[in-house]
Amino acid sequence: MPELTPFEVACLAHGWDKPADFLRAFHAAADVLGEAVTLTDRQYRRWRQPDPPAPRARAWKTLHAMFAVCPSEIGFPGPPPGATVGSAPLPTRKGTGVDRRAFLSDSIGAAAAVGLPAQALSRSPAGGTGAIGTTHLLELRAGLHVLFQLDAAYGGRDVRSLAVRHLSRVRRIINTGKYPDTIGRQLRLLSGEIAEHCGWLYYDADNQENAKRYWGEALTTATMLRDTNLEILVFSSMSLQACHEGRPRDGLDLARAAQDRATRLGSPILQSLIAAREARALSLLADDTSARRRMSEAMRLVDRNRRGRPSPEWAAFHGHAELDYAQGLLYTELGHHQAATGFLRAALAHQEANYGRNRALYRLTLARGLIGAGEVDEGAAQAVGSLGDLEEVESGRVKRRLTEVVGALRAVDAVSAREAAEELAEYVETKGAA
Numbered sequence: 566m567p568e569l570t571p572f573e574v575a576c577l578a579h580g581w582d583k584p585a586d587f588l589r590a591f592h593a594a595a596d597v598l599g600e601a602v603t604l605t606d607r608q609y610r611r612w613r614q615p616d617p618p619a620p621r622a623r624a625w626k627t628l629h630a631m632f633a634v635c636p637s638e639i640g641f642p643g644p645p646p647g648a649t650v651g652s653a654p655l656p657t658r659k660g661t662g663v664d665r666r667a668f669l670s671d672s673i674g675a676a677a678a679v680g681l682p683a684q685a686l687s688r689s690p691a692g693g694t695g696a697i698g699t700t701h702l703l704e705l706r707a708g709l710h711v712l713f714q715l716d717a718a719y720g721g722r723d724v725r726s727l728a729v730r731h732l733s734r735v736r737r738i739i740n741t742g743k744y745p746d747t748i749g750r751q752l753r754l755l756s757g758e759i760a761e762h763c764g765w766l767y768y769d770a771d772n773q774e775n776a777k778r779y780w781g782e783a784l785t786t787a788t789m790l791r792d793t794n795l796e797i798l799v800f801s802s803m804s805l806q807a808c809h810e811g812r813p814r815d816g817l818d819l820a821r822a823a824q825d826r827a828t829r830l831g832s833p834i835l836q837s838l839i840a841a842r843e844a845r846a847l848s849l850l851a852d853d854t855s856a857r858r859r860m861s862e863a864m865r866l867v868d869r870n871r872r873g874r875p876s877p878e879w880a881a882f883h884g885h886a887e888l889d890y891a892q893g894l895l896y897t898e899l900g901h902h903q904a905a906t907g908f909l910r911a912a913l914a915h916q917e918a919n920y921g922r923n924r925a926l927y928r929l930t931l932a933r934g935l936i937g938a939g940e941v942d943e944g945a946a947q948a949v950g951s952l953g954d955l956e957e958v959e960s961g962r963v964k965r966r967l968t969e970v971v972g973a974l975r976a977v978d979a980v981s982a983r984e985a986a987e988e989l990a991e992y993v994e995t996k997g998a999a
Contacts, residue, residue, distance in 0.1 A: 571640035573613050575632055584609055589719070589957050595627045596714055596919065602627060612641075619643045697744040702751055705735055709759055713878065716762075720922040720960025721769030728766050732759040750790065757786030757795050761802065762879075768806055769922070771961025776806060793830060794877060797823045797839070804842050813849035820846055834876035837866035838883040841891040848898045860895055864888055882923065886915035890927055893934065902937035909934050922963060925954035929966040936973045936982070945974060945985035952992055967993065 569577070581587040584606055591609075595602045602623035611618055619642045620628060628636040637643055708731045715724045735756045744752065764779035780799050787795035800823035807816035820843040827835045840863035847856035867888060876883070889912035896905035909931040916924050928951040935944030948970050955963065967989065974986035 570613060570615055570617070571638075572617060575634075575639045579632070585956060590631060591627060592957070593715060593718065594631045595623070596718060600624075600627055617641055619645055621645060697738060697742045697748055697752070699748070701738075702748065702755070705731075705738075705752075705755055708734075709755065709762065710878070712759075712762055712766075713881075714919075716766060716769070716922070717882065718919060718921045718957070720958045720963060721766035722959035722961065725763065725766035725770055725772075728759060728763045732756060732763055735759060753786060754790055754792055754795065757783045757790070757792070758798070758879075760786065761795065761798050764799075765802055768802065768809075769960050769962055771965060773806060773810060777803075780806075793826050797826045797830070797835065798877070798879060800826075801839050801842055804839075804846065808842075808846050808849055813846045817843060817846035817850065830874060832874045832876050833866045833869040834880055834883055837863045837888070838876075838880055840866060841883075841888060844895060845891065848895045853899060856895055860888075860892055863891070882920060884915075886912050886917070886923075886927075889915060890923075890930070893930065897930075897934055897937070902934050902939075906931060906934045906938055906940070921954065922958050922960050925951060925958045925960070925963050926966060928954055929963065929970050933966070933970050933973055936970070936977060941977050941979045942981045945979075945981040948974060948985045949988055952989070955992070 576587055581590055587609060588604055591604050600623040617640060620636065622645045625636055625644055632639060712724060712728050735752060739752050739756060760779050761783035764776045764783060767779060768776040780803055783795065784799045787799060800819045804816045804819035807819060820839055824839045824843065827839055840859050844856045844859035844863060847859060867884060889908045893905045893908035893912060909927065913927045913931055916927055928947055932944045932947035935947060971986050971989050974982040
């Protein structure tokens with residue numbers, strides 16, 4: 566058996582023993598660092614050779630962040646021209662790279678990853694000394710920003726443990742740190758926002774009991790601080806869960822509570838997002854007329870986004886792609902599969918590449934809609950095409966939709982459907998054993 570190269574040894578030390586694991590970690594690191602770089606399986610395998618080719622400057626910077634050492638120390642020639650690592654020195658201790666399972670081991674690693682100045686890092690409250698100020702808040706909030714990015718790219722299953730650890734860190738600082746009341750309020754608000762995101766990640770992973778627990782904690786914080794923004798976020802998330810669990814009346818009540826608060830804030834994007842969730846609940850209640858009215862209002866509001874207050878960061882995903890998807894779901898539930906597929910195609914076409922979880926969900930939903938509309942061959946092709954999106958996504962909601970598509974394909978007597986169902990089932994079995 567050939568001896569492992571230094572690069573292979575370093576990958577194993579970080580838990581990246583499969584090519585797919587390394588590629589996911591590499592692209593996550595590049596996304597967080599803002600480096601426009603992609604890595605193919607072929608390039609990765611060339612890096613594993615005894616004499617690997619020199620990475621380009623952007624890839625060099627990404628490797629430097631992932632391993633927390635200069636890539637030349639793990640067998641690469643270089644550095645290439647222009648491969649500086651920015652103003653903040655990279656941490657040198659193990660465990661502060663940007664692997665999606667480990668890079669948020671503390672908020673110092675997260676802050677370094679998003680490029681905060683070195684001076685801010687040196688004053689981190691990790692050691693429990695010194696007063697906590699706005700610089701530390703920026704570091705901690707940077708961690709939440711990175712969690713949003715990872716969730717959008719990969720889904721909730723692997724990201725949720727990172728979010729729980731980040732929440733524990735903020736709560737520890739709240740209970741042991743020294744800070745003025747103004748900073749204390751912001752720390753508590755941040756803990757509520759992270760708790761809400763923990764709930765969202767567990768919801769996406771299809772662990773509904775833990776989702777409810779974290780949303781309850783976030784709502785308690787919102788009530789204590791009388792923070793309308795956090796209330797809106799929690800209510801709108803709980804509305805989605807209620808519909809998911811077959812409680813559309815609860816879903817509608819929660820969405821209306823969120824809408825009441827959002828209207829007072831005057832953010833058209835936020836109002837549009839919640840109107841779409843109201844429409845979802847109404848369609849599940851078989852109130853077709855009201856559902857269509859609210860969806861039309863959601864579309865009208867999203868076009869007014871420059872006239873009101875800006876939307877919060879968590880609502881950044883909402884736009885025409887999300888509304889096309891919501892409209893497609895509405896028509897699907899009304900049994901109008903042909904009409905639904907037009908909106909679902911548009912949703913997939915408009916969805917940005919960095920929303921990997923949503924792209925996978927949209928494509929599978931389109932495949933399901935096409936099968937329902939009798940366009941079996943195209944539905945089967947879309948279903949198989951989703952495998953490229955699924956490779957990096959770990960989401961319980963996406964897995965559930967995949968299972969639905971396999972069931973729909975198996976119910977159709979067509980060669981393309983049978984072959985697609987077999988290929989998808991093989992993928993599910995292989996991924997489950999990985």
